[in-house]
Amino acid sequence: MLRRLTWLAGLALLTALAATWLLWWSAGEKPGPNRVKIAEGSSLSSVADQLAAEKLIPGTATTFKAFAKLFGSSDPIQAGEFDLPKGASAARILDILQHGRAAVRLVTVPEGMPSILVQEKLAAVKELTGDAPLPAEGSVLPNSYDWQPGESRAAVVARMQAAMAKALAEEWAKKGPRSVVKTPQEAIILASIVEKETGKADERPMVAGVLSNRIRIGMALGADATSIYPITKGKPLGRMIKRSELLADNGYNTRTKLGLPAGPITNPGRASIAAVLNPAETKALYYVADGSGGHAFANTLAEHNANVAKWRQYRKEKGI
Template sequence: MTKKGRPAKPRKAKRLIAPVAGLLSGLFLLFLAVLLGVYAQAFGPGPVARDNAEVTSVSLKQGMGVIAIAKTLKSAGVIRSETAFRLAAKVSGRDNAMRAGTYEFDSRQPLFSVLKQIQDGKVVQHFVTIPEGRTSAQAVRILMAVEALKGDVDIPPEGSVLPETYQYEPGETRQAVLDRMLDAGRKTLNDLWAKRKPGLPINTPEEALILASVVEKETGIAEERPRVAAVFVNRLRKGMRLESDPTVVYGVSKGEPLGRGLRRSELDTATPWNTYLISRLPITPIANPGKASIKAVLNPAQTNDIFFVADGTGGHVFAETYDQHLVNVANWRKIENQPRDSAVTALSSKAN
């Protein structure tokens, strides 16, 4: 007791308050420093891309977890800290939402931005296009020219590839991409065959594919395809030969450009594709037809046309009789024999 009768305050409590307060203050400052460090790691500028590149490309494989992804990004120089990346992924609540694919990250891109790009699946998309009317050998050459793909492929049967634009992943095999092209070709042909117009002189999907390849090589104008198809369908109904120049070319060069017109001797040379000499469809397709050409053959225009010839504008004029056809051919010969400048002027006048 003090002299005034009041109890004295414990000195031990006084001695403990200051150290505890100091410890708590230190822990708070440490926590704050860690928090600021994590914030800087997550939202501050990332590392400079190696070799001063503007972007860094990274491929993340299917099934990779956060730990493997963080290690891959750190190894590529995209992020500074694997731990910070894993922590940011956990805090975001989407640590299981990582999407496989090939990504391109900007130099000094913030870690959180890198994380969000992967979670949103904003991958770099790579495409290869097989144009309509290319042969299977030409399609394979296009695939082989894609350096990001690997492996060799055999040339598939003519007409089996669906001309389209296909997505691929760098490092994927060419065979995997070709398999998708072949699957698309089979599915498209089967789907369109099921919707064909009744009464066509075409007995199988394979015959439809062959005729579609001839239509594909005869015209590059979309709106003409059903009418060109109608000419050939009408000829088949009448037992007439198709008499298509591209079928002769295929017999000579397997579809490679000749760089010149056909010679009389080539028109007179029998091959399994020369429709000037055979009274049937060619033995195989002469190219890979697009979906529009297959559809045109299975649903041709309703016409009585059995002839067509170039009109000098890139299209064709059609005729129901041989006499009409002769007039059209004569007009084409006039255009063909004009000097180039005069022919262009004549075509412009005709268009107007």
């Protein structure tokens, strides 16, 4: 009898807890109204963390995620700025972010997106008007930009370019003594190469340091991305680069041309611009992929050749 009473008491407690949490999920407890900005590509997990950090939901991000998976829709989170009405429950907030109409819509230009893809991305936004202009390469600052239905694509591009001009001016003012670029345009060109050469944020100053060293001593930059640019205008090549393309003399090929290429090869992010204006202090002249997503750096050709041998062995072992 005692065991049965204990079991019933436990069940009652669990039921009460479940009812309490369901009440939390469905009842409004936040004062509001609030506006929340959701970046493009945000997941349920990242949004839960953001809502908890901004104190837009009671409880923890873990609780919100758990109840969203149990009782919410599996539809994706939308990008944009959303108004959360006064007293909105956690369930209502999730529904707004998944199905509501954004107060401000966002289009995101990731770091290293070339202008031809920026043009295509804007052209695909049906609610914008007018032709999508092709921005000059390197003139757009990667970021998330708001837009409104009926706005012209040219106006959105103009904001992207104004943001780049502002960011470049701010970073140029911090230019350090190790930088080899002489003009803001040269900074954009070199930063665009850094952007393409490494996908690791913490490597940007080091890659910038190597490229700066090469320019300083009159050594070819030898960046494959610059050889590919005239062929694809920044889009993925989708195949191995040909020997003839590595030897082409087209103003961009930094294997056949000393110094910087004729222009930028993508739209660099602010961090890459900062890196070329204050590159790492290093004697390294070489780098090669190391299999971790980063690079192995070397001061001498002998060290570099040893790193290349390790990279080739890694590729062989992985069947690449």
